Structure formats: C-alpha cells, structure tokens
Amino acid sequence: MRDVSLEDAIEELRAGRLVALPTETVYGLGADALQPDAVRAIFAVKGRPANHPLIVHLASAADLDAYVREVPAAARRLADVLWPGPLTLVLKRGDAVPLEVTGGLDTVALRVPAHPLALALIRGLGSPIAAPSANRFGKVSPTSAEHVRADLGDTDIALLDGGPSALGIESTIVDCSQGAPTVLRRGGVTREVLEDVLGAPIPEAADLSVRAPGMHPSHYAPRAMVIALEAGEIDAFVASSEPPYTLVARHPRALPSGARYLEMPSEPAGLARQLYGMLRELDARGETRIVMEVPPGQGLGWAIADRLARASAAR
Secondary structure: OEEOOHHHHHHHHHOOOOEEEOOOOOOEEEEEOOOHHHHHHHHHHHOOOOOOOOEEEOOOHHHHHHOEOOOOHHHHHHHHHHOOOOEEEEEEEOOOOOHHHHOOOOEEEEEOOOOHHHHHHHHHHOOOEEOOEOOOOOEOOOOOHHHHHHHHOOOOOEEOOOOOOOOOOOOEEEEOOOOOOEEEEOOOOOHHHHHHHHOOOOOEOOOOOOOOOOOOOOOOEOOOEEEEEOHHHHHHHHHHOOOOEEEEEOOOOOOOOOEEEEEOOOOHHHHHHHHHHHHHHHHHOOOOEEEEEOOOOOOOHHHHHHHHHHHOOOO
16 A cells, blocks of 8 residues: 555546545545446455445535436435535436446435545546445444555555544435435434435435445444443343453443443544544454444434444344
8 A cells, every 4th residue: 555645646546546535434445436447446455246336426516417317406405505524415327427336226326525635636636536435345444544554555555644534434325316315324414414404304215225335234343243232231231241342331330350341432423433443443452342332313323323233233
C-alpha cells in the first residue's frame, strides 16, 4: 500500500487503479465508477460477491440526473437537504452507470460525501467514484488510514490519508426507486431527520435481500464472537456465563475473575465514532468474546443497534 497525495490519487483513478479514500462515514476503496475493469478490481481485492452493489459517490446533488433515469420528488428533497452527508439514495440506474457497479441490478445507490478530500478527489477526477468500505468483505469497516493499512497493506493500492472518520458508521440507505421511500440500511442520517425532511413517517423495507450495500446478515464482524445484549439482559449473562469475555457497557458491573470491563461512550455519536475502532482493538488483544450493550434505538442508536446485530450474526 502506498500513501499518495491528492494529485497522485486522481491520476491513479484516472489510470483505472484503486484508491483508498477518506469519507465522513468510513474509508472507501474507490475506482472510477465509469470504468468497468476498475470496478471489477474492487470486488477482487475485497473478496466481495459480484452481485453486491456499490455506492457511487458524486461531487454534488446537481450531478444526480446524469446517472439515474428519474428523480422522484422525495429523492430530490432528501438530496437537496441532506447532501453532502451520510445518506445514500437508491434510484433507477441511468445508462451511464455500468452494471458492474450495481451488481447487475437496474437500480443504483448514490451519495455525496461530506469530506473535503473525497469531494476534491471526485471533482479532480471529473467522474463519480464507486466505493465500498476499504476492508475485506464482511469484516469491520475502517475509520482511519491505520485500519486500511491493517486490512489491505499487502496490496499495491494507493491510500489517501484524510485523518479519522468524523462519523464512524456507514450511510443510511433510502430506496426511492419503487414508490414511497423506504429505509434499506440504517446509518448516519437518523430516522428522525429523514421523517422531518419528508414530513411523513418512513418505514424500513421488509425485503432487504441484496438490494443495497452492507445488507449481508453477517457483516461488520471482528474475528471475536460478538454477543449483543440489551441493558436489562447483561446481569443475567454475567451470572450465568463463564469468562473469558470483555463486557462493553455504559455502566461498570462486578465481574468474575477473567472477565474485563470496557466503558462504552454514553452518547450515541461518541459510540458511533469509536465502535469499529473498539472492535478492532479488542480483536488485536486476542479477545475471544465481546459482549456489547445495545444502545437505545433513538437517533444514531438506531444504526448502531443494526451494526451490532450484524456483527453478532451467525457467520
């Protein structure tokens, strides 16, 4: 892996090579979205199934019409209000978008990142960038350049270091391609914000399948086993379970010998920023079981609960 400047990163992408780039959510593994061979290289490096769509990153909401067939009024409203930001919209694919990007689907996922280097990279390239998270498929997403090096350091890929990710979890994905908007993936834009912008409730889709990135049942997972528990379930677990394990919770408890306590940030925004780094650190320490308290489901807690459910799912 090679650290590069912004100018060199633009040239790497222009030449059809991959660049790991910062965004406000997590680091992405990017290619020129309009070069099918470059897009295929993303899947090869990550070990990602070819039918899993990628997110196309645009320079501004004004570019949306160039890559989709139609923009419903609700999608236009969300883009105008919440871009740049951690919101991805799924719309009908325009002819300019290669099927390699969409996993063969007739829809495409798009967003405008809220990171100055990511935006400068897209603008400098003059083309949208397709980018999933810059890690091996299904593993914990990277929120720093150090995380990217740990995962992909053995590859000849350029890395644009933009510091730690400000948000720390992926974007919310809203499907606007099939009538009324529905949430496909919880993320950095909360349900409350979405409903405030649209002036109406927004449901979660019943059929999630693989219509959007990050929807595999087991995802965002460290090597250690993750056990996700509501606050009221923790005492019963401690009373009935043998160590070793590390408990990550908002309040300390008396634990048996061989168990460790790690304080969880009390505010959802702080937990979102630290979640993936915490899981990576515990993996690096050789932990075999990580017991994580699931935060309340309001605000960003809504998305964090989803990440913990996927990290703890059967693999």
